[in-house]
Amino acid sequence: MNSLQGISVSLPQDSSKPAMMKKKYVTIFAFSLLIGSVGYGQSQKARKADKAYDQLAYQNAIESYETLVKKGYSDEEIYKNLGDANYLNANYAEAANWYGKLFIKDNEPASADHMYRYAQSLKSSGEYEASNIWMERFEDAIDTDLRAKNYNENQDYLEKIERMSGRYTIENIPINSPESDFAPSLKDQELIFSTARDTGKTFRNIHEWTNRSFLNLYKATFNNGTFSNAERLPKSMNKKTHESTTAFTKDGKTVYFTRNNSEKGKFARDNEGVSRLKIYRATIEGDEWKDITELPFNGDEFSTAHPTLNPDETKLYFASDREGTYGASDIYVVDVNEDGSFGTPKNLGNSINTESRETFPFAAKNDILYFASDGHPGLGGLDIFAVQIRGDEISEIINLGKPLNGEQDDFSFYYSEESGSGFFASNRDGGVGSDDIYSFQEHEPITFECTSLINGIVLDKEKNLPLANAKVLIVDKTEKIVTESITDRDGRFSANVDCNAKQLKVVASKEDYDSSEKSWVATQNSDEIVNLKLTKSLKAAPVGTNLITYLNLQPIYFDLDKDVIRTDAMQTLEKVIAYLNTFPNTRIEVQSHTDVRASESYNLNLSARRAKNTVAYLIANGVEENRLESKGYGESQLVNNCETSSSCTDKRHEENRRSEFIVIK
Structure with a gap:
């Protein structure tokens, strides 16, 4: 030149x-x-x-x-x-x-x-x-x-x-x-x-x-x-x-x-x-x-x-x-x-x-x-x-x-x-x-090569905490995988896609969680963050499992000397019912308990009534009777050291006045 x-x-x-x-x-x-x-x-x-x-x-x-x-x-x-x-x-x-x-x-x-x-x-x-x-x-x-x-x-x-x-x-x-x-x-x-x-x-x-x-x-x-x-x-x-x-x-x-x-x-x-x-x-x-x-x-x-x-x-x-x-x-x-x-x-x-x-x-x-x-x-x-x-x-x-x-x-x-x-x-x-x-x-x-950068984070829906090592797929309208990535320890991921692509989906999955997806319209150099929240997936619990623990539920408690289902127990009971509907072949035994503040025979009878009332609630809400059994254990299975009536506060005694849901089949 x-x-x-x-x-x-x-x-x-x-x-x-x-x-x-x-x-x-x-x-x-x-x-x-x-x-x-x-x-x-x-x-x-x-x-x-x-x-x-x-x-x-x-x-x-x-x-x-x-x-x-x-x-x-x-x-x-x-x-x-x-x-x-x-x-x-x-x-x-x-x-x-x-x-x-x-x-x-x-x-x-x-x-x-x-x-x-x-x-x-x-x-x-x-x-x-x-x-x-x-x-x-x-x-x-x-x-x-x-x-x-x-x-x-x-x-x-x-x-x-x-x-x-x-x-x-x-x-x-x-x-x-x-x-x-x-x-x-x-x-x-x-x-x-x-x-x-x-x-x-x-x-x-x-x-x-x-x-x-x-x-x-x-x-x-x-x-x-x-x-x-x-x-x-x-x-x-x-x-x-x-x-x-x-x-x-x-x-x-x-x-x-x-x-x-x-x-x-x-x-x-x-x-x-x-x-x-x-x-x-x-x-x-x-x-x-x-x-x-x-x-x-x-x-x-x-x-x-x-x-x-x-x-x-x-x-x-x-x-x-x-x-x-x-x-x-x-x-x-x-x-x-x-x-x-x-x-x-x-x-x-x-x-x-x-x-x-x-x-x-x-x-x-x-x-x-x-x-x-x-x-x-x-x-x-x-x-x-x-x-x-x-x-x-x-x-x-x-x-x-x-x-x-x-x-x-x-x-x-x-x-x-x-x-x-x-x-x-x-x-x-x-x-x-x-x-x-x-x-x-x-x-x-x-x-x-017109690319759009998708940035996102995968979270545990219940705890709102990041999930590491979650798999993230970007798929097109034919369900063909465009690209895939894995979340880092902070639950974050990024992926490049064709910025001219339409009707994309971002799908996140992780073991023991249900997958989650979001639709996405690609635009070049996008700064938008895609948030995907995963719910802990339900798998059939092994025999002997307490569903309260397995499903991470709040325990069902009873008032002193009462066998009536409290209103604060109903949310837990609804989640147990949902589980039983998801796994129709599961049978459970409702096991109920008391604290030590009465005689052993009285408490054994009280716990049996609590178990039967719990089963009755489940039946009334659609669970087949032949999938349910009940048994009262009285004060024989304490969860703490409240072994005398004067050794604990009422709040501590309440921890023993409970119903549990044990998988038997």
């Missing part, structure tokens, strides 16, 4: 400085030069190199610094500036060479960002193992960086890219020139693109960043299966500024495009002498663009560039380095209202944007956004990525793979869903010029 190194961040803007280069980078460069100048003297050639670099005239700076190196200078700042100048001019092999010398000479480089640039430059030479080593060092140096996070989470990125590869066939189209050609878009049967093929006669038409011409808009017509007859658009579109990246409305009556900030067709500069990029809108009448106006969210102190409309033309995506940007340039979106006015631009966030360059967005159907980036794991330089954006929900980011992406810069993607074909630009080897436009045909559409 030689003459476009500025445009990946923005378009270069005038004969001295490029656009969309953030102020902090300009400051850092100047500061580096100030320090470096002490190291290699104050020769005229050194001052000339520094001045060219300080003014971002990188091609001139490269030539001057290389002359110094040939004369024996080996200052760290020279290597750093040579690396940066070549990197920003997309000369990645040369950048890797000079960064390599810098890191050999300086074991503690001044900037972790140079590690990242070195890693990127190595990729562009196909040295992926070496690049990964430097990415790991970069991650160690600045692990909070979004690029470090992306690398850490995608260390198998080369395998992922390989799996995505082979979906396109590409072809260099005939209209390319020896200069830079890029930013293709279609208007009816015409291909509109930006090119630096006009050399011009005066120095002001040469951009010092790359020593190449400024950019103009051209069109090519479709004939005999290809595009040909490239010709410059009229003067109303092309001024003495850079023009690039067009986006046309479906009716062909309106165009959005990128141009330098200008006054009367000439560069308008900010306080730093930089002519920033802006997006303009024009109406189209025949071959003329009229009523050219800049959009209201442009600014004189930052750049706004590379517009693209979503299919229903309600949103405009663009790249910018305005305040709030994460890196060299970020992608933003703004609502386009029915009356042609605009909402407030919104940064797409750090799931998409990084500390590097995210630029050249293209909005397609199905909420898919394509963009170029050198901040996400790729093959080298700028790669083209795709992401699906639905409201605030953002899918995984997919690298489009080979051959569309390669080791150099690949960018300015344009796609037609109807034909499955489109265009992109690249400065890969084998092209005609510094950047060429390639056509492509898609053979296999990309698909997104």
Whole structure:
């Protein structure tokens, strides 16, 4: 992307400085030069190199610094500036060479960002193992960086890219020139693109960043299966500024495009002498663009560039380095209202944007956004990525793979869903010029693994306590298991499901518990917690079991010298009845007891009456008589040490005035 190194961040803007280069980078460069100048003297050639670099005239700076190196200078700042100048001019092999010398000479480089640039430059030479080593060092140096996070989470990125590869066939189209050609878009049967093929006669038409011409808009017509007859658009579109990246409305009556900030067709500069990029809108009448106006969210102190409309033309995506940007340039979106006015631009966030360059967005159907980036794991330089954006929900980011992406810069993607074909630009080897436009045909559409994270907790319903090691199944409407998991010691679980899935069920189960389920409608990135409460399951109790203990019931107590069933016993009796209804083959013996406060014979008779009254209650509530037996035990089976009438309180004596339900079959 030689003459476009500025445009990946923005378009270069005038004969001295490029656009969309953030102020902090300009400051850092100047500061580096100030320090470096002490190291290699104050020769005229050194001052000339520094001045060219300080003014971002990188091609001139490269030539001057290389002359110094040939004369024996080996200052760290020279290597750093040579690396940066070549990197920003997309000369990645040369950048890797000079960064390599810098890191050999300086074991503690001044900037972790140079590690990242070195890693990127190595990729562009196909040295992926070496690049990964430097990415790991970069991650160690600045692990909070979004690029470090992306690398850490995608260390198998080369395998992922390989799996995505082979979906396109590409072809260099005939209209390319020896200069830079890029930013293709279609208007009816015409291909509109930006090119630096006009050399011009005066120095002001040469951009010092790359020593190449400024950019103009051209069109090519479709004939005999290809595009040909490239010709410059009229003067109303092309001024003495850079023009690039067009986006046309479906009716062909309106165009959005990128141009330098200008006054009367000439560069308008900010306080730093930089002519920033802006997006303009024009109406189209025949071959003329009229009523050219800049959009209201442009600014004189930052750049706004590379517009693209979503299919229903309600949103405009663009790249910018305005305040709030994460890196060299970020992608933003703004609502386009029915009356042609605009909402407030919104940064797409750090799931998409990084500390590097995210630029050249293209909005397609199905909420898919394509963009170029050198901040996400790729093959080298700028790669083209795709992401699906639905409201605030953002899918995984997919690298489009080979051959569309390669080791150099690949960018300015344009796609037609109807034909499955489109265009992109690249400065890969084998092209005609510094950047060429390639056509492509898609053979296999990309698909997104749209996932929704289900978080939940499984509890014991009665105790409201978490249940560890509970099994959780996610099933679809056909009862097919989608995924399964096990709760941790806190009863928690999580599972990923297809966010497009409908009528899902979450089913929890655990030994000795009845299963529980809840319906679920998957939505991507859901924060909802699914609570499932399990009831202790009923299994047939073994012979000899007391159902009071087995079912964890409150005991049935009697008042002193009474055999009447108390109202507080009825809840327990209802649960015993429910158990007997669940297990119709179970027979029980009601065993009743007394305390010691009467004679043994009296108490034996009293306990027998209590047992019979308990059985009578069960029969009256639907339990068959032949399943019940009763027996009184008097004071012979005390549950505590209340062996005399005076040894305990009445509350303690009450514990012995009880009925029990013993399974006998």
